[in-house]
Structure formats: C-alpha cells, structure tokens
Amino acid sequence: METILITGSNGEIGSQLLSSVKKNNAKIIAFDINKPITNYKNILYIKDTIVNEKIIKKLFNNFAITQVYHFAALLSQSAIKNPQLAKQVNEEGSRLIINSAFDSGMKNGNFVRFFFPSSIAVYGPRKLIKAKEADIIQPTTIYGKNKLVIEQYGAEKHEQSYKLNSGIDFRSIRFPGIISPYTIPNGGTTDFAPQMLHAAATFLSKNNKENYECKIDKSTKLPFIGIHKAVESIIQLMSADDIQSKLRTFNIEEVSLTPNDIIRILQKEFPKFNISYNIEEKLQSVADTWPDSLNCEKAKKEWSFSNKHDKKSFFMEYLIPTVKKYYGRH
Numbered sequence: 554m555e556t557i558l559i560t561g562s563n564g565e566i567g568s569q570l571l572s573s574v575k576k577n578n579a580k581i582i583a584f585d586i587n588k589p590i591t592n593y594k595n596i597l598y599i600k601d602t603i604v605n606e607k608i609i610k611k612l613f614n615n616f617a618i619t620q621v622y623h624f625a626a627l628l629s630q631s632a633i634k635n636p637q638l639a640k641q642v643n644e645e646g647s648r649l650i651i652n653s654a655f656d657s658g659m660k661n662g663n664f665v666r667f668f669f670p671s672s673i674a675v676y677g678p679r680k681l682i683k684a685k686e687a688d689i690i691q692p693t694t695i696y697g698k699n700k701l702v703i704e705q706y707g708a709e710k711h712e713q714s715y716k717l718n719s720g721i722d723f724r725s726i727r728f729p730g731i732i733s734p735y736t737i738p739n740g741g742t743t744d745f746a747p748q749m750l751h752a753a754a755t756f757l758s759k760n761n762k763e764n765y766e767c768k769i770d771k772s773t774k775l776p777f778i779g780i781h782k783a784v785e786s787i788i789q790l791m792s793a794d795d796i797q798s799k800l801r802t803f804n805i806e807e808v809s810l811t812p813n814d815i816i817r818i819l820q821k822e823f824p825k826f827n828i829s830y831n832i833e834e835k836l837q838s839v840a841d842t843w844p845d846s847l848n849c850e851k852a853k854k855e856w857s858f859s860n861k862h863d864k865k866s867f868f869m870e871y872l873i874p875t876v877k878k879y880y881g882r883h
C-alpha cells in the first residue's frame with residue numbers, strides 16, 4: 554500500500570490533488586500551515602510549517618512514505634514582498650523535504666517518488682515564445698530563483714539515488730498560470746485570468762456593476778492550464794513506471810492568453826461584463842519576463858501529456874460550464 558504525503562494540502566493544487574488521490578487505497582497525510590479545509594475520512598491531517606525539521610523528520614521516521622507531493626510555497630508576488638520567508642519556505646523547506654525523502658528511501662532500500670511543482674517563473678529575462686525546457690533560464694524574481702534551485706537540487710538527488718539504487722525518484726512540472734473554477738488565487742502574477750473568470754461568473758448573480766480592474770496590459774500573453782488538466786498531468790507523470798529521461802522537469806500548457814483574449818471570450822457568455830486597465834509595474838515587469846507559450850513536446854513524448862483545447866473550447870466547453878455549476882451550487 555502506498556503512503557502519500559501532500560504538503561500545502563489546502564492550496565489550489567494541493568486540495569484538488571488530495572480530493573483525487575483520496576479515492577485510492579492509500580494512507581494519506583495532508584500537511585498544511587493552516588487548519589484543514591476538508592474533513593475526509595481516513596486522512597491524517599497535520600497543521601504545521603514545512604520548515605519544522607523535527608516534525609518532518611518524525612513523519613518520515615514514523616511512516617514509510619512512498620510518494621511525496623510537495624506544494625507548500627509562497628507564490629511569486631508574495632515572495633517579492635517577503636524574500637526572506639520565500640527563501641526559507643520555497644528553498645530551505647523544500648530541501649528539507651527532499652533530503653528527508655532521500656534518507657527514507659535509502660533506509661528502506663527503495664525510491665520515494667517525489668513531485669515538485671516548478672513554474673514558468675524560472676524563465677527570463679526575455680519573454681520567450683514556445684519556450685523549451687532548456688531555453689535561456691535566468692529568473693529575475695526571487696520566486697523563480699527558488700523554483701530553479703529546487704528543480705536542480707531535486708535532479709541532482711535523483712541522479713545520486715540512481716547510482717546508489719535507492720533514495721528519490723524526482724519528477725517535476727513547470728506550471729504555467731493555473732485557472733481553477735473553484736478557487737480565486739492571490740499572491741501570483743497570473744492571477745488576473747482566474748480572477749476574471751470568477752468576476753464574470755459572479756457578476757451576473759450579484760448584479761454587480763463594476764468592471765474587473767486588470768493590473769496587466771491587455772496584450773501581455775502568458776501560458777495557462779486548467780486545474781483539472783494540471784492535476785491529471787501530475788497523476789499521469791507520477792504513475793508512469795519509469796521516466797528514463799535525464800530531464801526531470803517538463804513544460805505543459807493548454808492555451809496561451811492575453812487579458813484581451815479572455816475578456817473577448819467571456820463577453821460572449823457574459824455580455825455586460827467588462828474590464829478596465831490599471832497597470833501595476835510590479836506585476837507587469839514580472840509577466841514581461843515569463844514566456845508567452847511553452848513547447849510541450851518532451852512531456853508528450855516521455856509520459857504522454859495530451860492537450861485537446863484551443864482558446865475557445867477551453868472557456869466554452871470547460872471553464873465556463875464548470876464555474877457556472879460551481880456558483881450555482883454555492
């Protein structure tokens with residue numbers, strides 16, 4: 554039986570992943586700094602910080618953890634506001650969990666499968682089109698730097714493990730902006746897209762007259778993925794028997810969008826919903842260094858990532874019906 558540790562289990566990706574894997578016949582430990590937002594049966598909930606070495610070590614000692622999904626992190630704009638905390642959580646905390654997983658694999662003579670969510674924030678300083686995994690990577694933000702350091706650290710530990718025949722099997726995805734019909738994120742640079750979707754969906758029900766105020770220029774293009782595809786991809790990557798590739802971090806996306814693309818599509822469904830622009834330099838300057846689209850060929854080849862959407866179907870067949878259903882129920 555698998556024993557799965559999920560950190561950041563209250564977060565946007567963590568909570569969706571928890572809800573998917575809870576159906577498996579596995580022992581699950583859900584770890585978050587805040588008190589749990591769910592109350593699923595047979596889950597061990599732990600409220601603590603991932604930089605608490607004592608508790609992390611204890612967890613790995615007490616349970617033979619076989620899979621780790623490590624989502625606990627500060628997002629890009631929160632990291633800019635608090636760089637010291639970002640380094641502590643995004644780097645030191647991640648290293649602690651990777652090292653503990655590695656030690657546990659060594660002790661038990663197996664490989665602990667380790668998932669790390671990286672980000673398009675590792676790119677920069679110039680905006681790339683169809684960025685490949687190995688394209689110019691000089692992140693300008695503290696968040697991008699944190700993510701890159703851990704991508705590399707995980708890949709090194711992976712190499713070391715394969716030489717020693719135990720330790721960790723490190724797998725990672727460089728996520729574009731994530732759009733969820735269930736949560737409105739904050740603290741990120743790509744937040745405008747999900748915020749617009751939710752603003753449009755609640756606009757009608759609240760008869761709200763206000764426009765959405767977008768802090769990013771209307772023609773700034775960024776790559777995106779829906780939360781369901783994001784979680785499906787994580788599970789697909791983590792379930793693949795063996796990823797032979799030396800490359801441990803893969804690019805994936807569903808569509809590339811500008812604020813202008815989003816408003817045009819949303820207005821088809823919500824004709825009165827509108828947008829105004831009030832550009833914030835601290836967000837714009839970050840978005841300008843992130844790619845406008847990603848090359849996903851490696852993910853397709855190595856673990857069969859697939860994508861069926863274009864911009865229109867992404868909204869019309871997926872996001873809008875799902876968000877309407879969500880607000881219809883709440």
Ligand code: SER
Nearest residue numbers: 628629672741742743
């Ligand atoms: N979506 C994240 C952010 O905007 C990037 O990983 O910070």
